[in-house]
Amino acid sequence: xxxxxxxxxxxxxxxxTVKTQVLYDINLSFEKESFNSIIGQSGSGKSTLLNIIxxxxxxxxxxxxxxxxxxxxxxxxxxAELRGEKLGFVFQFHYLLPEFTAxxxxxxxxxxxxxPVTKEVIxxxxxxxxxxxxSGVKNNLANNMSGGQQQRVAIARALMNQPDIILADEPxxxxxxxxxxxxxxxxxxINKKYKTTFIIITHDRRIAEKADRIIELxxxxxxxxxxxx
Amino acid sequence: MFSFKIAYRFLxxxxxxxxxxxxxxxxxxSVQVFIGSxxxxxxxSLVQTTIGNSSQVTxxxxxxxxxxxxxxxxVLEVKGVETVxxxxxxxxxxxxxENTSPILMRGLDLELSEDIYELKEKIVQGxxxxxxxxxxxGLDLFExxxxxxxxxxxxxxxxxxxxxxxxxxVYDFNVSQINNSWIITNLExxxxxxxxxxxxSSIEIQVSDVFAADTIAMNIDAKLNSNYNISNWIxxxxxxxxxxxAQGSSSLMIQVFVTISVVLGIAxxxxxxxxxxxxxxxxxxxxxxxxxxxxxxxxxxxxILGILGAIGGVALGLLLTYVFSTFALDPDGNPVVxxxxxxxxxxxxxxxxxxxxSLASLVPARKSTKISIIEVIxxx
Numbered sequence: 001x002x003x004x005x006x007x008x009x010x011x012x013x014x015x016x017t018v019k020t021q022v023l024y025d026i027n028l029s030f031e032k033e034s035f036n037s038i039i040g041q042s043g044s045g046k047s048t049l050l051n052i053i054x055x056x057x058x059x060x061x062x063x064x065x066x067x068x069x070x071x072x073x074x075x076x077x078x079x080a081e082l083r084g085e086k087l088g089f090v091f092q093f094h095y096l097l098p099e100f101t102a103x104x105x106x107x108x109x110x111x112x113x114x115x116p117v118t119k120e121v122i123x124x125x126x127x128x129x130x131x132x133x134x135s136g137v138k139n140n141l142a143n144n145m146s147g148g149q150q151q152r153v154a155i156a157r158a159l160m161n162q163p164d165i166i167l168a169d170e171p172x173x174x175x176x177x178x179x180x181x182x183x184x185x186x187x188x189x190i191n192k193k194y195k196t197t198f199i200i201i202t203h204d205r206r207i208a209e210k211a212d213r214i215i216e217l218x219x220x221x222x223x224x225x226x227x228x229x
Numbered sequence: 230m231f232s233f234k235i236a237y238r239f240l241x242x243x244x245x246x247x248x249x250x251x252x253x254x255x256x257x258x259s260v261q262v263f264i265g266s267x268x269x270x271x272x273x274s275l276v277q278t279t280i281g282n283s284s285q286v287t288x289x290x291x292x293x294x295x296x297x298x299x300x301x302x303x304v305l306e307v308k309g310v311e312t313v314x315x316x317x318x319x320x321x322x323x324x325x326x327e328n329t330s331p332i333l334m335r336g337l338d339l340e341l342s343e344d345i346y347e348l349k350e351k352i353v354q355g356x357x358x359x360x361x362x363x364x365x366x367g368l369d370l371f372e373x374x375x376x377x378x379x380x381x382x383x384x385x386x387x388x389x390x391x392x393x394x395x396x397x398x399v400y401d402f403n404v405s406q407i408n409n410s411w412i413i414t415n416l417e418x419x420x421x422x423x424x425x426x427x428x429x430s431s432i433e434i435q436v437s438d439v440f441a442a443d444t445i446a447m448n449i450d451a452k453l454n455s456n457y458n459i460s461n462w463i464x465x466x467x468x469x470x471x472x473x474x475a476q477g478s479s480s481l482m483i484q485v486f487v488t489i490s491v492v493l494g495i496a497x498x499x500x501x502x503x504x505x506x507x508x509x510x511x512x513x514x515x516x517x518x519x520x521x522x523x524x525x526x527x528x529x530x531x532x533i534l535g536i537l538g539a540i541g542g543v544a545l546g547l548l549l550t551y552v553f554s555t556f557a558l559d560p561d562g563n564p565v566v567x568x569x570x571x572x573x574x575x576x577x578x579x580x581x582x583x584x585x586x587s588l589a590s591l592v593p594a595r596k597s598t599k600i601s602i603i604e605v606i607x608x609x
Contacts, residue, residue, distance in 0.1 A: 084517020095512045099242040112516040
């Protein structure tokens with residue numbers, strides 16, 4: 001299977017006067033439709049790496065290619081377009097817009113990319129709400145939902161634009177173990193059903209082992225890279 | 230449209246804050262509307278009482294003016310001229326029994342001069358002269374000489390002649406100088422007294438914009454080929470004019486400062502909302518929202534607040550003016566200051582609110598482009 005993401009010689013250094021290097025010469029590639037996990041202790045640079053892959057942050061050196069195109073020469077607007085089109089994000093702190101209902105949050109990526117909200121869009125949003133098991137609370141304001149429900153809304157939202165890649169940073173970080181289990185099953189199901197590439201950061205080895213591939217970062221370097229597939 | 234919807238939802242979700250800021254703008258706008266109507270009304274009533282019932286531009290000659298009807302036609306063609314009338318004025322003496330009083334005989338074209346002097350409204354007893362040899366006399370003189378309607382009095386014009394006239398009515402101009410001196414009659418009677426028909430001594434003009442009287446006077450002069458002497462109220466009342474101008478500029482100052490304080494208020498509140506909503510903006514940016522769209526959210530907020538503030542402010546301002554003109558009355562039951570409510574001015578105040586609210590939101594709009602997604606994600 002072809003690669004959808006390639007990272008070449010990526011360094012990340014924070015600070016101007018006091019320099020802290022977080023990533024050292026990372027080279028990785030991710031296949032299309034694969035389900036990958038990144039583990040590592042806190043401070044190992046895994047979130048920084050994910051943010052660089054997701055074009056939310058820029059590498060100090062090196063390049064990121066998404067579907068063969070380098071992101072380093074893109075301006076802010078082009079990056080925003082790329083994110084809107086190809087990438088979906090799920091964060092640890094779910095980050096829904098509290099001013100909107102669950103289903104409005106799910107449709108938000110369509111509006112954000114100035115696409116028309118057609119009947120198909122609404123149908124798809126409802127399907128996604130079904131998929132994440134939230135049909136009953138879709139008109140609740142985001143704040144009136146439990147953490148697990150909010151995270152599932154965030155997942156549905158990440159899927160709305162039918163992105164090729166979903167990047168998730170500790171998506172179950174502050175959820176109980178039952179809900180964690182449920183959400184991972186959901187992500188795997190989506191991976192199979194929609195052929196979406198997943199890169200998931202987790203600190204939970206049990207969860208990581210369910211992935212096709214485990215990458216462990218240590219002190220900003222790739223320590224272990226095991227592919228089960 | 231996307232930005233507008235988000236802006237609307239942001240405003241609705243923090244409704245308390247929104248109401249406060251809208252109230253802030255409304256108070257500013259209402260002060261503008263009220264002060265503007267007050268000063269406008271004050272200025273209007275001052276102008277009205279001072280020059281409303283007088284000739285604002287006057288054409289005179291060293292000698293009598295003969296072809297006055299042609300001149301009237303000519304003057305009427307000048308832009309800004311509203312009313313043209315003629316008068317034949319002669320200083321003279323009023324003789325009643327043994328008393329003599331200095332007076333000014335004013336022969337007016339009673340029909341044309343009605344637009345200037347509104348004599349019908351000023352008559353307190355009797356009526357307008359309906360035939361020759363009837364006169365109107367001022368209230369002060371009438372009472373001083375203990376006259377009554379129908380009395381015959383003798384007008385003596387030095388070097389010209391004299392004539393017995395009948396009092397047909399009494400006027401009150403509320404100006405004792407006029408009430409003590411003007412004896413008003415029709416043009417023909419005045420012409421008979423001086424013994425020459427078909428002459429007048431002055432042509433009296435009112436203009437549509439009193440503050441342009443000096444320019445209009447110049448245009449009239451040009452139209453009449455500079456054959457006559459032309460005076461206007463502005464040249465004769467410099468002090469009044471500068472008083473009016475000072476009033477106008479002080480009201481402008483008040484309005485400018487009110488606008489500035491409204492702008493500062495909006496800018497500071499919206500600057501806080503950017504920080505409040507930075508998380509949401511960060512998420513939207515991660516979803517592919519561009520900086521321009523994000524800043525449009527805050528511009529839309531400013532615009533919406535401006536519209537709501539303008540509507541509230543105009544309503545509040547009109548309410549204030551209504552309350553003021555209903556309850557602030559002088560002993561006669563008239564408003565202390567007759568307020569001038571101008572649709573144009575009110576629309577302008579509203580527009581200023583919308584524009585300044587939108588301008589004020591430029592600050593937070595700019596700030597929103599600097600929100601970094603990474604900062605938002607890191608700080609949970």
